[in-house]
Amino acid sequence: MIQNKYVDEYIKLWKTGKIELNKERIMLICYLEKYILSRDDLYFDEEMHETYISFTEKWYFPLEPFQKFFTAFVFLLYKEDDAIFYEQFLLLMARGAGKNGLISSLSHFFISPLHGIDRYNVSIVANNEKQAKTSFKEIYDTIGSKEVLEDMFYRTKVEIMSYDTKSIVQFHTSNAGTKDGLRDGCVIYDEIHSYATFDTVNVFSSGLGKVPNSREFFIGTDGYVRDGFLDKTKERALAILEGRELDDPLFPFICKIDDRSEADQPDKWGKANPMFEGELSIYAKGLLRKIKTQHRQLKTNPSSRMEFMTKRMNFPEVDLEKSVATWEEIWKTGYETGPNEVKQVLRKIPDLEHRQCIGGLDYARIKDFAAVGLLFKVGEDYIWKTHSFVRKGFLDSVKLEAPILDWEEKGLLTIVEGPVIEIHHIVNWFIVMREQYGLTKIVADTFRLDLVKAALEAEGFEIEYIRNPKAIHSLLAPRVETIFAKHNLIFGDNPLMRWYTNNVYVKTKPDGNKEYLKKDEFKRKTDGFQAFIHALWRADELLELEVDFYLDAISF
Structure with missing residues (x-):
């Protein structure tokens, strides 16, 4: 001893x-x-x-x-x-x-x-x-x-x-x-x-x-x-x-x-x-008075609660009026327990081989990021399998606060050369996915419409376009909040997707409708989340009759 x-x-x-x-x-x-x-x-x-x-x-x-x-x-x-x-x-x-x-x-x-x-x-x-x-x-x-x-x-x-x-x-x-x-x-x-x-x-x-x-x-x-x-x-x-x-x-x-x-118990x-432990020093007494004043002001200035919780209580809390989900909810897309809990067990993604799915695509800014993905539904759970493409020239010009090279090593993204992210990267990924899964339809927004439509339809994919992507955000918001809150969304061990989701800023318009925007236009990308939203728009309609996918393949 x-x-x-x-x-x-x-x-x-x-x-x-x-x-x-x-x-x-x-x-x-x-x-x-x-x-x-x-x-x-x-x-x-x-x-x-x-x-x-x-x-x-x-x-x-x-x-x-x-x-x-x-x-x-x-x-x-x-x-x-x-x-x-x-x-x-x-x-x-x-x-x-x-x-x-x-x-x-x-x-x-x-x-x-x-x-x-x-x-x-x-x-x-x-x-x-x-x-x-x-x-x-x-x-x-x-x-x-x-x-x-x-x-x-x-x-x-x-x-x-x-x-x-x-x-x-x-x-x-x-x-x-x-x-x-x-x-x-x-x-x-x-x-x-x-x-x-x-x-x-x-x-x-x-x-x-x-x-x-x-x-x-x-x-x-x-x-x-x-x-x-x-x-x-x-x-x-x-x-x-x-x-x-x-x-x-x-x-x-x-x-x-x-x-x-x-936080409400001094x-x-x-x-x-x-x-603030034991007998307080003169410094501690003054600091305590200051923090109590800040706490009282939360009643009239609730927007400062997130800062108070994070900095004064060392207990990060997001403003759910401006964020898609809490960090704990985002974390539980990959783990059974939250980041502040003791044990963290990876959530196992079920076997998805030959399951029906719907593709999602965000190809709006071809000079920085593009995201693709497949959305599955197993019981009450949505499973999102995704990949991203990032242009090297963009990474060289903008210092992102993200471990891009680590994510590339994990196979979560591909860094590509050239002045733009070429459409063939997108098409080839979906072709490979079609060989493994029941992929027939891809949902995308109308950006780069002609380029995307011609390339994907030439390979036999059915493309559905969302002409006003922001209009669907408010319609999907209750479902998005629910699946995060009930932990019915699985990303697997995907820190890139957690980063995308945590970067989303929820803007509530005067009419009460919500839009999913970026917390930072240049350094906090949301492409993977937007691709997920595109797929989710048609997911329940197309995936609820998954049994039919199997029955169609059986010769009676």
Whole structure:
């Protein structure tokens, strides 16, 4: 057994009912007690940890119990060689919980002679320069306000260096091109909710390992980018907390409310923001008053609820007046449980061989994306099998916040050359699908009418056109909402289709009719969803008599 007084004290606060923790932190304590604190090959470097606490409380701020608990594991080492046990740390909390302040003190300590590792460089990375400079500026200002620190550290507007260890702190934007080759000892990734892909982490992590005890910190509050870096990291964290990945070197500290109803219960807000645990500091009291004011204003300004839930409660919630479905409903097109639930089991797509289906096509913008698909109905479930074509020239000119190359590798899309997406790509896909399934009819809008009609009819397909696609959106909206809510729609393991769907903006017109538009005209594509809508327009009529498809093939 290994012990640390700050770890023990924090666990005791919870067990004695003095603080209330969310599900993920309860799971963390159980995981630690079962798999980590029971080991005899590890030890807490208590001397180094106490030195860090003294450094922080002298130059920055008093540390809260949860911060001392968290940082204890930053200094958890192997007995054999004094190497760190946890190499990565996930710090996911509500806005105002002091993430950047904690990172400022850690970064400053790491480059100091108190840490004692020469050239232990620290890179602070964020999506924009203002956020990347938040902790950097705090360190810069702290040094400038204390003469003794000015004698120990050299500072400019772009870097801070320890005279003794020659260790440097720099800030970077997440653009991989700004990486200037530091041999980092530590990388801090801020605002990780905005990372659509792993590209930034892959680039900056490649410089680690050249100095002892390299660490990475992933910090932030949840956001609106789904199926990106943060969602994948939360999946990874759950696997650790469940005991399924015991060799993963990530320490996951996740604070959030457990249920949306807790957003209306201030005594539960400590689950999302641990600053509100136990006796409140002066800072926490002021912050609590501010959040209570914001909460009261939700009655007269309900449009701000989504921001309040996401940033103050760390519990993302979509505005169903403007979105097709909740993220949990979109997620359940591929998994049996939602993204915030513990187990995620892939929904199995039933055998569709030779089943009747209807084709859907969105070929409106031939210079960027085109989407094709087949819609099946099995019992109450709709199954959507889809593929996309993306023009390389478009990808070269517009930086999409999406892992396009990963999706190509999964076979979900094809990147094509040329000034436009040629119609033969579309036709060939439907021909291949016809060989496997009972495909005879394809529904499309009237864009590129002559081009599409001639090419597909020449191959024997029956084409039905929707002359006013937006007119059918309002008619289909109740059915779309129902099949998402009842989990009667299956995409399978298709992050591209989830991306398309999450990008849809539902516009309610003055007459009450709804239209499915894009949340961003250029960077958030919806082609796959529009192709699905086209197929759904005729699905019930054409697929309800599926038995006839089989009977017609039988010679009596």
